[in-house]
Amino acid sequence: MTDGPDPDRLNALEAKLAEKRRANEPGPVEEHHLSQAQAGWRMVTELVAGLLLGFGLGYGLDVAFGTMPVFLIIFTLLGFAGGVRAMMRSAEEIAKKNAETHD
Structure with missing residues (x-):
């Protein structure tokens, strides 16, 4: 009987x-x-989200206070x-990533 596992077999297994x-x-x-198209869609989405959020908040405040426009x-x-x-932050991030990959 042996006291432990065979070291040669363990090395072969490893x-x-x-x-x-x-x-x-x-x-x-x-x-x-498609990566450039995805970056473009990301920027468009950020712009539209900002516009919709601002529009929604403004409209809600106008309705609440009665001061329409x-x-x-x-x-x-x-x-x-x-x-x-x-959008500018995203463009900076993409430009930085492209600069790192081309170096």
């Missing part, structure tokens, strides 16, 4: 496991041609500004 792990590793992520115009413009700011 080598087989390491080979299987390497075979199952995912390959490098490839950029698809004042808050609607102010908050719609603020929503537009927020949407443009979010």
